[in-house]
Amino acid sequence: MSRIGFKVINVPDSVTVTKEGNVITVKGPKGELSREFSPKIIFEQKDGEITVSRSSENDKALHGTSRANLASMIEGVVDGYKKNLKLIGVGYRAQAQGNKLVLNVGYSHPVEFETPEGITVKTPSAVDIEIEGISKQVVGQFAAEVRAVRPPEPYKGKGIRYVDEYVRRKEGKTGK
DSSP states (O other), X not given: OOOGGGSOEEOOTTOEEEEETTEEEEEETTEEEEEEOOTTEEEEEETTEEEEEESSGGGHXXXXXXXXXXXXXXXXXXXXXXXXXXXXXTTOEEEEETTEEEEESSSSSOEEEEOOTTEEEEOSSXXXXXXXXXXXXXXXXXXXXXXXXXXXXXXXXXXXXXXXXXXXXXXXXXXX
16 A cells, blocks of 8 residues: 655745645745645645645545645746657657747648647757646646657657657568
């Protein structure tokens, strides 16, 4: 059984955590995040530490999830989150134009994405994409949507992949 919910969350000095009803707001050097939590979960803040407890034994999964979400919010406003993508394929390229990401990945038309609020997208080279933000969920979701345009295929390895992703390659057809 996981015991994540019982771990204490350390709050840095540069972060303020306020609670109004079920809504917890976290303010830090990089920005502000707000989230509504279940009323079944109890948050107590003392001396720069937050403890999370549950009202009944039936809320075990909600307990660990709520604790992990709050810890991610605190880490996001202090350090932020970053996902790196790489385009592999002949003629594949990406451009960040203001609040748009334009991908040319082998289709007859370029694929355009509006970047969500709170996200910055950089393209240091034509085949590298850096997605940064303070919300772990928003950064991960946007990176997954970009990757889904052309996921890596196993035969030639072409497509959009995370930098640390391993793509298992398959052998192609053999001639007679």
